[in-house]
Amino acid sequence: MHGVAPAVSLASPVIPTETPVRPTRTASDEDLRLARACATGDTGVFEEIYRAHGDRMKSIAYNHLGNISDAEDAVQETFLKVHRAASTYNGESAFGTWLYRVLINTCYDALRRRQRRIQEAPLDDVITTERAGNSVDDAKRMTLRKMLSALPVQRRSVFLLFEVEGLSHAEIAQVLNITEGNSKWILFSTKKQLQESWKNQS
Amino acid sequence: MIISCDNFDDILMEGDALSMQAASRHTAGCQACAAKLASWNEISNVARGMHTAWQNDMLWPRIERSIRAEKRHAQSKWWQIAAAVVMLAALGVFAWKANEKVRNDQFNQRILQASALDAVEKAEKAHLAAIDQLEKSAQPKLDDASTPLLVSYKEKLMLLDDAIAECQANIDRNRENAHLRKQLLAIYSEKQHTLQQVLREGNHVSNP
Numbered sequence: 001m002h003g004v005a006p007a008v009s010l011a012s013p014v015i016p017t018e019t020p021v022r023p024t025r026t027a028s029d030e031d032l033r034l035a036r037a038c039a040t041g042d043t044g045v046f047e048e049i050y051r052a053h054g055d056r057m058k059s060i061a062y063n064h065l066g067n068i069s070d071a072e073d074a075v076q077e078t079f080l081k082v083h084r085a086a087s088t089y090n091g092e093s094a095f096g097t098w099l100y101r102v103l104i105n106t107c108y109d110a111l112r113r114r115q116r117r118i119q120e121a122p123l124d125d126v127i128t129t130e131r132a133g134n135s136v137d138d139a140k141r142m143t144l145r146k147m148l149s150a151l152p153v154q155r156r157s158v159f160l161l162f163e164v165e166g167l168s169h170a171e172i173a174q175v176l177n178i179t180e181g182n183s184k185w186i187l188f189s190t191k192k193q194l195q196e197s198w199k200n201q202s
Numbered sequence: 203m204i205i206s207c208d209n210f211d212d213i214l215m216e217g218d219a220l221s222m223q224a225a226s227r228h229t230a231g232c233q234a235c236a237a238k239l240a241s242w243n244e245i246s247n248v249a250r251g252m253h254t255a256w257q258n259d260m261l262w263p264r265i266e267r268s269i270r271a272e273k274r275h276a277q278s279k280w281w282q283i284a285a286a287v288v289m290l291a292a293l294g295v296f297a298w299k300a301n302e303k304v305r306n307d308q309f310n311q312r313i314l315q316a317s318a319l320d321a322v323e324k325a326e327k328a329h330l331a332a333i334d335q336l337e338k339s340a341q342p343k344l345d346d347a348s349t350p351l352l353v354s355y356k357e358k359l360m361l362l363d364d365a366i367a368e369c370q371a372n373i374d375r376n377r378e379n380a381h382l383r384k385q386l387l388a389i390y391s392e393k394q395h396t397l398q399q400v401l402r403e404g405n406h407v408s409n410p
Contacts (some may be wrong), residue, residue: 041273055255063255076265077250140248163249188215195241
């Protein structure tokens with residue numbers, strides 16, 4: 001393996017170029033059924049999706065936006081977007097992966113809107129008020145959240161999806177529309193950066 | 203796989219279970235890499251605790267309501283589009299009909315105008331023929347104008363003929379000008395009246 005990976009540079013990470021990897025898991029008949037039902041606005045199917053993915057969606061949105069209210073709004077908006085765009089689902093990725101992609105884009109939109117609002121409280125302040133705790137674990141989580149909030153949004157997304165939500169690199173690649181290799185590289189360089197900050201915090 | 207401190211980062215970047223086991227084996231005999239791996243794993247462990255779950259029984263009903271509202275809105279939008287299309291079509295038909303009517307009216311008016319003009323010209327020709335007839339009767343007296351009055355009538359008739367010729371030339375250029383036609387009619391009437399006076403004067407002269 002030595003010499004295969006590029007040298008690590010945390011300041012300006014060099015993303016190895018490679019041919020984009022085709023999604024490892026394409027749509028099943030079930031995924032296509034879900035998409036068709038979503039396009040017609042079948043609320044029964046939407047509820048089915050909410051039961052299956054709602055918890056993870058809320059967690060992803062919360063970790064991107066930093067508060068429950070915005071996270072719930074993002075989840076709601078994601079379902080509306082899915083309703084509007086389900087007819088364009090082409091089955092290149094699993095329906096769940098596509099759903100997370102819509103969610104992540106919704107979170108990015110919300111972050112951009114938030115950046116435009118001058119009076120908006122900074123993300124780390126929100127997190128502090130939401131998640132203040134006494135235990136050592138809570139303190140560590142808070143520290144990590146603060147570190148993550150300082151990262152570029154794509155790095156944060158890769159880290160959260162892999163480390164927090166347990167998605168594979170192949171799934172992350174589909175969600176974020178990057179290659180699997182990029183996903184690995186971004187995660188590695190992000191963790192390296194966090195490791196340095198972690199040491200300084202300690 | 204042989205792992206050394208040099209390629210330890212490559213192993214971490216791979217990140218799969220097999221690579222991490224290999225990294226663990228390497229750290230058993232390497233304190234520097236062990237510390238690195240420990241903080242690496244600590245970040246992962248803390249991150250796993252960041253998965254946030256909460257129960258909100260109102261969220262799904264809220265989402266469901268918004269989807270239903272969106273669906274209704276989309277349906278009403280289609281109805282609005284359909285209604286707009288129907289209205290546009292109705293307006294189009296109305297405009298076409300109105301245009302058709304205007305065109306028919308214009309056509310009818312043109313036909314009427316032309317036929318009226320023909321009738322006027324026909325009447326004028328008959329009138330002219332009658333005046334010509336009158337002129338032929340008066341011509342011998344005019345050719346042999348024995349009194350100053352007859353000479354004066356002759357000059358007047360010559361002036362009237364000039365005026366008729368000029369007016370006729372103008373009418374030929376603008377056939378539909380009603381004013382010119384009235385003017386021509388007036389000149390012809392004057393000519394007719396003058397010819398009648400010539401004939402009357404001639405009779406007075408021949409029967410003193």
